[in-house]
Amino acid sequence: MKAPRFAYARPASVAEALALLAEHKDEARVLAGGQSLVPMLNFRVAAPKVLVDINRIAGLAGIRVVKNHIRIGALTRHVELERSADIARHLPLVAAAMPHIAHPAIRNRGTFGGSCALGDPAAELPACALALGATFIAAGKKGERRIAAQDFFKGLYATALKAGELLVAAEFPLPKPGYASAFGELARRHGDYAMVGVAVHGSTQGKKFSDMRVALFGVGDRPQRAARLERALEGRPASAKSIEGALGELDADLSPRADLHASAATKRHLAKVLAGRVLKQMDGVS
Amino acid sequence: MSAAAETVEISLTVNAERVKRSVPARLNLADFLRYELELTGTHVGCEHGVCGACTVRVDGEIVRGCLMFAAQADGCTVDTIEGLSDSREIEELQSAFVLCNALQCGFCTPGVLMAAQALLRDEPDPSRERIREYLSGNYCRCTGYQAIVDAIEAVAKARAARSK
Numbered sequence: 001m002k003a004p005r006f007a008y009a010r011p012a013s014v015a016e017a018l019a020l021l022a023e024h025k026d027e028a029r030v031l032a033g034g035q036s037l038v039p040m041l042n043f044r045v046a047a048p049k050v051l052v053d054i055n056r057i058a059g060l061a062g063i064r065v066v067k068n069h070i071r072i073g074a075l076t077r078h079v080e081l082e083r084s085a086d087i088a089r090h091l092p093l094v095a096a097a098m099p100h101i102a103h104p105a106i107r108n109r110g111t112f113g114g115s116c117a118l119g120d121p122a123a124e125l126p127a128c129a130l131a132l133g134a135t136f137i138a139a140g141k142k143g144e145r146r147i148a149a150q151d152f153f154k155g156l157y158a159t160a161l162k163a164g165e166l167l168v169a170a171e172f173p174l175p176k177p178g179y180a181s182a183f184g185e186l187a188r189r190h191g192d193y194a195m196v197g198v199a200v201h202g203s204t205q206g207k208k209f210s211d212m213r214v215a216l217f218g219v220g221d222r223p224q225r226a227a228r229l230e231r232a233l234e235g236r237p238a239s240a241k242s243i244e245g246a247l248g249e250l251d252a253d254l255s256p257r258a259d260l261h262a263s264a265a266t267k268r269h270l271a272k273v274l275a276g277r278v279l280k281q282m283d284g285v286s
Numbered sequence: 287m288s289a290a291a292e293t294v295e296i297s298l299t300v301n302a303e304r305v306k307r308s309v310p311a312r313l314n315l316a317d318f319l320r321y322e323l324e325l326t327g328t329h330v331g332c333e334h335g336v337c338g339a340c341t342v343r344v345d346g347e348i349v350r351g352c353l354m355f356a357a358q359a360d361g362c363t364v365d366t367i368e369g370l371s372d373s374r375e376i377e378e379l380q381s382a383f384v385l386c387n388a389l390q391c392g393f394c395t396p397g398v399l400m401a402a403q404a405l406l407r408d409e410p411d412p413s414r415e416r417i418r419e420y421l422s423g424n425y426c427r428c429t430g431y432q433a434i435v436d437a438i439e440a441v442a443k444a445r446a447a448r449s450k
Contacts, residue, residue, distance in 0.1 A: 001333060007290035008311035008357050016288045024290065031358075038314075038353040039334035050290045051311070053358060079347070103423025105401065106335060108347040109354065190422040 003041035010053045014139050014166060017054055021164045022141060024050040030166060031055070032075060032114030035106050060113075060168060063087060069171045074113025082107060090174050093132060093181035093201055097124040100183075103191045116152070117167045119159045119222065122193040124185070126153055127217040130225060131181070131199040134172045140165040153222040178205030180283040184274055185218070188261060194218040195261055196270045202230075204238040204284025214279070219256040219271050226253040229275065239286055243279045247272050294357040300325070301369030309356045316340040316351030318359075319366055327367035327396045331425070338424035341397035342366050348404045367396035376403050378441045386437040390428035398424045402438045411446055414439055 011017040021028050027049035031037060040046040054060060060075035063084050070090050072081070081087050082098040101107055101115075101124050115125045116136065129136070129149040136147045138161055145165070152160045161167060175181070185197030196219050202212035212230045217223040232246035256267035279285065297306045300323060307322055314333075319325040319342065331337035333352045340351035343365040370376045376399050382388070389395045398421065405412060405420045412420065417435050426434065 002317070003312045003314070003355075005292060005310075005312050007292045008294055008355070009288055009290040010357075011288045020288065020290065034353050034355075034358075035335060035350070038355075042333050042352070052290075055358060099419075102335075103338070104404065104420060105338065105341050105348040105350050105423055106353075109349050190419055 001042050001044060003038065004044060004047045006041075006048055007050045008053060009050060010056055013057060014060070014168060017052055017057060017166055018139060018141060018164065020050070020052045021166065024052075025163065028052050030117070032117070033077065033110040034114075035102065035110040036114065036118050036120065054166070061111075065090065065174070066171075069173050071169055071171050072112050073169050074111065074117075074167045076112045078102075078107035078110045078112070078115075079104070081112060091128075091132065091172055093183055093199055094125070094128050094172075096181070096183035097128050097199065100124055100185050100187070100194070100197070101191075106191075112170070113167045116170065117159060117161060119153055119155075119157045120193070121156060121220060121222050122195075122197070122218040123223075124183075124194070124197060124199070124217065127197060127199040127215040127223040128183070129170060129172070130223050131201040131213045131215040132172050132175075133213065134170045136160075136167060137169045137171065138162075138165040139168045144168070150225070156221040158222075175201070176203070178203045178284075179211075180204050180285075182278045182281040184278040184281070186270055186274055196267055196274055198271070198275050198278040200275075200278055200282060202233075202282075204282055207238050207284065207286070209233040209236050209238050209242065214275065216254065216271055216275070219254050219267050224253075226250055226275070228253045233279075238282070238284050240280050243276055243285070247276050250275060294360070296357060296360040298359050298361060299363045301364075301366060301372065307356075311355060311357050313356045314352050315342065315344075315349075315354045315356050315359055315364070318356035319351065319364070322356075325366050325368050327371075329393055329396055331393070336423075336425070337394070338397040338401065339394055341400040341424065343370075343400060343404070348400050367399060370399070370403060378444065379403060379406075379437070382437040382441045382444075383434075386433045386440065388430060388433040388437040390430055394424060394426045394428075398426070398434060402434075402441075406438070406442060406445070411442055412438075 029048040031051045031053040181201040185194040197217045214226040228249035236242035329339035331339035
């Protein structure tokens with residue numbers, strides 16, 4: 001189908017965008033890359049009266065290394081993350097996730113901020129933000145507000161963003177020496193949303209696991225960390241044997257629901273297999 | 287342009303020609319090209335970004351024509367399959383598609399050619415696996431993928447041989 005009728009506005013600054021969001025309140029939605037929102041409009045799952053197109057706001061896009069973190073502007077396209085030398089060097093987890101996100105034509109338009117602000121439970125970047133301990137920055141009438149990734153994703157397509165707020169960037173801490181990461185997902189076809197996905201980040205220094213962050217996506221209403229699995233790995237030798245021994249904890253960490261493609265039991269099984277595979281891919285694991 | 291409106295004035299370049307129109311905000315780029323400009327080589331399949339039949343180039347990069355509104359193309363340079371064909375940019379690919387029988391009904395072909403050209407521009411010598419991965423967002427319901435990959439690979443190899 002086609003999108004329902006709406007009025008279109010193209011603010012030139014964050015201030016203008018915030019004014020439009022304040023003016024139209026619940027009737028407005030932010031249009032970033034549109035690679036999820038436009039299908040939702042076409043399916044009539046969403047029917048906002050006003051679309052606030054932020055694509056021409058200068059300064060919302062870009063990747064910058066600043067002191068001890070890397071800042072990703074909300075309007076940064078997936079293709080920019082994919083091709084960025086800074087991302088490849090400092091956030092290899094994000095670099096590894098990029099080829100899994102849809103297809104080249106979608107990655108040319110889709111944005112980092114759009115993916116995070118939508119909060120699709122099967123999306124890759126929210127899980128990466130969670131595993132890497134990113135902080136989101138939202139602009140509102142009263143200025144900017146910082147929200148830790150673990151507090152940002154609230155449920156199915158629900159985030160901590162309040163009405164009238166605009167996600168403007170995220171800051172990722174630069175990984176410390178000895179840290180490694182790995183990423184994997186299972187999808188029925190290349191570029192599909194994940195049936196299950198795993199993003200891990202943690203230290204394997206001294207051939208021991210520590211400070212492990214294991215984020216799963218596609219198995220709940222939001223990306224989530226596997227707290228029991230992380231604890232079971234803490235301080236253990238960075239080995240396949242430790243991983244095998246700890247994977248059973250995932251049963252208590254997850255409560256997946258069946259969807260069109262798989263039963264809850266299948267998802268649980270796939271999550272365990274994939275988490276094992278991904279953990280074993282980390283640098284420093286023998 | 288900061289007040290919200292249901293009709294939007296746009297000015298853009300399509301296949302090297304300047305175009306000015308007044309369009310409904312809800313009109314997507316693919317429908318704009320087809321109905322307003324009668325450039326019907328851009329096909330509309332799924333209308334939710336899955337099938338790739340509506341692939342066009344905006345400011346040099348391929349995008350889904352169904353997932354972008356015409357209003358958003360204001361000030362942009364848009365190239366469609368007609369433009370790439372007339373400029374002979376995809377001449378080799380077109381010949382290879384004919385030689386390899388890489389199309390049956392032809393519905394997916396414009397989108398496939400747009401994607402193939404983008405791939406070969408950025409990666410002149412892709413493996414078959416890479417071609418398949420890159421084209422994973424372009425569905426062919428006649429399931430002629432083998433021949434499509436053959437054709438794209440043949441062009442890449444011919445170009446590589448010439449540049450030696």
